[in-house]
Amino acid sequence: xxxxxxxxxxxxxxxxxxxxxxxxxxxxxxxxxxxxxxxxxxxxxxxxxxxxxxxxxxxxxxxxxxxxxxxxxxxxxxxxxxxxxxxxxxxxxxxxxxxxxxxxxxxxxxxxxxxxxxxxxxxxxxxxxxxxxxxxxxxxxxxxxxxxxxxxxxxxxxxxxxxxxxxxxxxxxxxxxxxxxxxxxxxxxxxxxxxxxxxxxxxxxxxxxxxxxxxxxxxxxxxxxxxx
Numbered sequence: 434x435x436x437x438x439x440x441x442x443x444x445x446x447x448x449x450x451x452x453x454x455x456x457x458x459x460x461x462x463x464x465x466x467x468x469x470x471x472x473x474x475x476x477x478x479x480x481x482x483x484x485x486x487x488x489x490x491x492x493x494x495x496x497x498x499x500x501x502x503x504x505x506x507x508x509x510x511x512x513x514x515x516x517x518x519x520x521x522x523x524x525x526x527x528x529x530x531x532x533x534x535x536x537x538x539x540x541x542x543x544x545x546x547x548x549x550x551x552x553x554x555x556x557x558x559x560x561x562x563x564x565x566x567x568x569x570x571x572x573x574x575x576x577x578x579x580x581x582x583x584x585x586x587x588x589x590x591x592x593x594x595x596x597x598x599x600x601x602x603x604x605x606x607x608x609x610x611x612x613x614x615x616x617x618x619x620x621x622x623x624x625x626x627x628x629x630x631x632x633x634x635x636x637x638x639x640x641x642x643x644x645x646x647x648x649x650x651x652x653x654x655x656x657x658x659x660x661x
Contacts, residue, residue, distance in 0.1 A: 450617065451614075451617070451633070451634075451637065454612075454613055454614040454616070454617045454634070454637075455613075455614065455637060455641070457531040457612045457613040457614075457616075458600065458603055458604075458612075458613035458614045458615070458638075458641065459641070460531055460613075461531050461534050461535055461538060461603045461606075461611075461612065461613055462538075462596060462599050462600045462603055463596070464535050465534075465535045465538035465539050465542060465599055465603075466542065466592075466595060466596050466599050468535070468539045469538070469539045469542035469543045469546050469595070469599070470546060470592070470595075472539070472543045473542070473543045473544070473545075473546035473547040473549075473550060474550060476498065476502070476543070476544075476547040476550075477546070477547040477548070477549070477550025477551045477553075477554065478550070478554065478576055478580070479494070479495075479498055480495065480498055480499065480502070480547065480551040481551055481554040481555060481580070482572070482576070483495040483498070488562070488572055488575060488576075489572055501544070502544040502547050502548060503544075504544075505540075505541075505543065505544030505545075506544045506545055506548065508541075510537070510541045510602050510605055511605055511608065513537055513540060513541050514534075514537045514541075514605070514606060514609055514611075515609065517536065517537055517540060520536065521533050521536040521537060524536055528609075529609065529610035529611065529612075530610065530611070530612050531611065531612035531613055533611070534603060534606040534611035534612060534613075537606070538599055538602055538603060538606070541602055542595060542598070542599050542602070545595065545598065546591070546595045549588075549591035549592075549594065549595060550588065550591065552587075552591070553584040553587035553588045553590075553591050554580050554581070554584050556584060556587050557579070557580055557583040557584050558583070561579060561583055562575060562579060562580070565578075565579045585656050586653050586656045586657040589649060589652055589653040589656060590649070590650070590653045592649065593645065593646055593648075593649025593650060593653065596645050596649070597642045597645055597646060600638070600641060600642060600645065601638075601642070603615060604618065604638055607619040607620070614634045614637055614638055615634075615638075617630065617634050618630070618631050618634040618635070622634060
């Protein structure tokens with residue numbers, strides 16, 4: 434019981450710092466998720482459409498995009514975080530802080546999300562697509578009114594996974610002053626050898642992921658036409 438009491442007192446003493454850390458973490462996570470999806474959605478659609486059995490096969494385009502996505506997913510986030518610091522500084526004027534961390538988060542998350550989108554769109558029943566084609570629907574009509582709506586539930590599940598992953602990436606940014614709970618864990622937990630602060634930040638990160646997961650899966654179940 435004394436452990437719980439000690440953690441409770443520590444939370445109360447550092448409440449403002451922890452609340453700010455949670456806010457920064459959520460800010461980085463959701464803003465970077467938004468911009469990553471802006472980039473990844475057309476990329477994921479292009480991967481599905483241009484593949485050999487796609488709606489508009491273009492072999493060299495598919496192979497190029499496939500290689501780019503594979504390379505993007507292969508670079509560890511911490512290495513990417515340091516490697517693109519000049520780009521981050523150019524875009525936001527500095528290479529540290531929660532806003533600066535959004536740049537590498539977007540770069541790291543885009544290829545990962547593109548693969549999730551590609552996988553979701555490939556799950557769409559080919560019969561539905563063929564029916565739309567037989568009625569003379571254009572490529573863009575099939576993409577916007579058939580592929581994406583039919584894959585909606587899978588896309589939401591993928592988004593839930595992506596947001597949770599990006600939240601985990603944001604914690605790694607703490608090693609270079611990225612802000613948020615990760616920064617608190619590194620500055621106060623790791624460098625000052627404060628195990629209790631480290632434990633609290635880990636618990637908070639786990640709780641945030643669980644809440645995101647629960648909300649995302651609940652939305653997915655409500656949109657799933659197979660659920661009676």
